[in-house]
Amino acid sequence: MKSTIMRALRDINDNRFLNGVAILTVALSVLIAGAFLLIWTNLNHWMAASENNIRMMVYLKDGTTEAQSQDTTYRIQGLDVVQKVQFISKTQALSMLKAQLKQQASLLDGLGENPLPDSLEVELKNGAVRLNQIEFIADQITRMPAVQSVEYGQQWMERFTSLLKLFRFAGMILGGIFFIASGLIVANTARLVLYSRRDEVEIMRLVGATDLFIKAPFYIEGLLQGASGGGVGLFAVYAAYLFMSSKLTSNLASGFWQIRFLSIESIGIIIGCSIGIGLIGCFLSMKQFFRN
Amino acid sequence: MGEHRSSPIIRMFHVHKSYGIQKSLEDITLDIYRNEFIIVTGPSGAGKSTLLKLLYLGEPVTQGQVIVDGINLSRISRSRIPHLRRNFGIIFQDYKLIPTKTVFNNVALVLEAMGEKRRLIQKKVHSVLRTVGMEHKQEAFPPSLSGGEQQRVAVARAIAGSPRIILADEPTGSLDPDSAGNIMALLKGIHQKGVTVILATHDRMLIENAGGRILHLVQGQLSENIEDGQVINTL
Numbered sequence: 001m002k003s004t005i006m007r008a009l010r011d012i013n014d015n016r017f018l019n020g021v022a023i024l025t026v027a028l029s030v031l032i033a034g035a036f037l038l039i040w041t042n043l044n045h046w047m048a049a050s051e052n053n054i055r056m057m058v059y060l061k062d063g064t065t066e067a068q069s070q071d072t073t074y075r076i077q078g079l080d081v082v083q084k085v086q087f088i089s090k091t092q093a094l095s096m097l098k099a100q101l102k103q104q105a106s107l108l109d110g111l112g113e114n115p116l117p118d119s120l121e122v123e124l125k126n127g128a129v130r131l132n133q134i135e136f137i138a139d140q141i142t143r144m145p146a147v148q149s150v151e152y153g154q155q156w157m158e159r160f161t162s163l164l165k166l167f168r169f170a171g172m173i174l175g176g177i178f179f180i181a182s183g184l185i186v187a188n189t190a191r192l193v194l195y196s197r198r199d200e201v202e203i204m205r206l207v208g209a210t211d212l213f214i215k216a217p218f219y220i221e222g223l224l225q226g227a228s229g230g231g232v233g234l235f236a237v238y239a240a241y242l243f244m245s246s247k248l249t250s251n252l253a254s255g256f257w258q259i260r261f262l263s264i265e266s267i268g269i270i271i272g273c274s275i276g277i278g279l280i281g282c283f284l285s286m287k288q289f290f291r292n
Numbered sequence: 293m294g295e296h297r298s299s300p301i302i303r304m305f306h307v308h309k310s311y312g313i314q315k316s317l318e319d320i321t322l323d324i325y326r327n328e329f330i331i332v333t334g335p336s337g338a339g340k341s342t343l344l345k346l347l348y349l350g351e352p353v354t355q356g357q358v359i360v361d362g363i364n365l366s367r368i369s370r371s372r373i374p375h376l377r378r379n380f381g382i383i384f385q386d387y388k389l390i391p392t393k394t395v396f397n398n399v400a401l402v403l404e405a406m407g408e409k410r411r412l413i414q415k416k417v418h419s420v421l422r423t424v425g426m427e428h429k430q431e432a433f434p435p436s437l438s439g440g441e442q443q444r445v446a447v448a449r450a451i452a453g454s455p456r457i458i459l460a461d462e463p464t465g466s467l468d469p470d471s472a473g474n475i476m477a478l479l480k481g482i483h484q485k486g487v488t489v490i491l492a493t494h495d496r497m498l499i500e501n502a503g504g505r506i507l508h509l510v511q512g513q514l515s516e517n518i519e520d521g522q523v524i525n526t527l
Binding site for chain 2: 207208211
């Protein structure tokens with residue numbers, strides 16, 4: 001085994017350029033797939049965090065009596081997923097709006113009548129509901145007699161979900177294309193090395209070397225190309241992550257959204273895929289070479 | 293017939309070999325016994341190299357049977373071919389040394405392929421390089437050696453795995469008379485240690501001085517089978 005590894009390392013040194021190209025291609029694939037995975041992971045994380053803090057505003061119809069609004073409050077509170085319901089009268093709503101507008105609050109002075117409706121602020125239980133289930137709950141509340149409308153940022157959530165899907169799809173397609181391309185380049189590298197050493201391979205066969213003895217160093221080369229390419233690519237993703245996270249941290253003062261790096265599992269899968277690409281590339285070229 | 297004839301190490305029965313419509317060997321039937329020194333001779337294109345190639349499965353036979361040490365080559369599985377080849381030490385006219393490996397590593401390759409341990413490889417390689425007089429050049433690369441030296445390294449590689457049969461295909465074809473004499477002396481020495489030697493050559497000087505049995509091929513057919521000057525089989 002030791003001598004096989006030594007032979008593989010000697011071969012890599014003898015074919016530095018070809019091996020360098022193969023490693024760079026794998027690294028580029030990992031960089032692209034890793035970048036998409038990083039963005040997708042963070043968006044997903046953000047969405048999961050949002051699910052822990054879901055609030056809805058239920059606007060009541062004009063002229064709703066206190067009894068009706070109390071009845072609505074009880075009915076909403078009766079839903080399994082609801083944590084808390086708070087009644088906000090139209091007067092309270094106006095003073096809250098004024099407080100938010102600060103200096104511009106005088107703009108509201110011109111209003112003769114308070115245009116805001118009575119409302120209920122509904123807080124859902126943490127983790128009890130996924131974003132895609134909210135629509136169903138909102139629908140249930142909307143059908144209550146005293147309810148005018150329910151608002152929970154529908155459009156924003158729909159766009160966010162679509163964006164997430166798009167990222168996952170684009171990442172899978174681009175990552176897939178680049179992984180296939182790098183597999184072919186690794187295969188081509190192994191083929192070029194094999195052809196440059198076909199006399200040596202022929203001599204090895206004549207002296208009684210088994211196919212395994214001849215092929216083993218090439219597989220080790222493929223494995224090392226894949227692993228090195230994976231490592232270099234991940235390092236590039238990490239560098240990009242550090243850069244982006246320093247930029248975002250300074251921009252998002254509240255620290256509301258902390259960027260996180262890929263999980264150990266994701267890193268393991270990426271390295272595993274890179275090694276797999278290296279080995280499959282070698283297998284393909286070896287199969288063709290030894291068939292001829 | 294001598295007493296050594298009791299056990300043939302190679303048997304060929306009605307062997308034919310063609311490349312497309314071109315016939316290279318026709319109806320060859322012969323036995324080669326353990327520790328024989330065989331010279332396969334004949335003009336260029338007579339089929340000498342092809343006959344040797346059939347023995348180590350460098351080429352498959354078109355028709356007929358070849359048996360090496362009891363193994364029928366037409367029934368051998370692909371995975372057993374490397375093991376079959378370890379019965380042979382093969383010497384080529386163009387040496388077939390790996391130019392990017394040192395003399396030591398070229399010879400060691402045979403033993404590495406057999407899965408021998410590093411320490412045994414070191415010992416054995418030094419021993420065979422000493423036998424062929426190339427111990428002092430073990431760190432040299434083949435392109436820096438003369439033709440005669442390269443062929444001595446090839447002989448060392450051929451005997452490193454202690455094969456039972458040496459196949460030498462025109463081993464002196466590219467050498468000056470002195471170097472050719474050295475190679476022949478080495479082959480004779482190997483034969484005296486009990487190894488079967490099959491030498492393909494059309495060098496008349498070598499044939500006259502070699503002794504042993506002569507198989508004469510003409511246009512792919514065995515025209516004469518001569519032992520000690522006596523024809524024992526003709527067309």
